[in-house]
Amino acid sequence: MARKPHILIVEAKFYADLADELAAGAIEAIEAADCTWDRYDVPGALEIPAAIKFAHAGTKTHFDGYVALGCVIRGETTHYDYVCGESARGLMDLALRDNLAVGNGILTVEDWDQAWARAKRDQKNKGAGAAEAALAMIGLKESFGVE
DSSP: OOSOOEEEEEEEOTTHHHHHHHHHHHHHHHHHTTOEEEEEEESSGGGHHHHHHHHHHOSSOOOSEEEEEEEEEOOSSTHHHHHHHHHHHHHHHHHHHHOOOEEEEEEEESSHHHHHHHHOTTTTOHHHHHHHHHHHHHHHHHHHTOO
């Protein structure tokens, strides 16, 4: 790839402070790799796969990879299970069906302590990990000659 990869960060803002911390880690990782990025917000984790699909199908900007960021915290109902499973399935479907390089940084946790332990940049920031995964998959696509 002659040009720098351009990455789309899609951030579920349901828990805005957590999402912003994840995004900060992702941006640090993307910029450390000398790549460029755009960032869009969606209401929640279930909307992330659709936003990535819209971006991929759109004609305004080409993205080489995608970073999905957000957090799902278990509550008292089974809604947690559906949101976790369906958002992950949606991202995997996009990666497999459309050959997209996707890094999944949607946290699926039991409580706030687990969420912050995985979001803080001075701890396990999974936003950075998701960006690094997307960049690795971009490189793998390139090595196989996949458009």
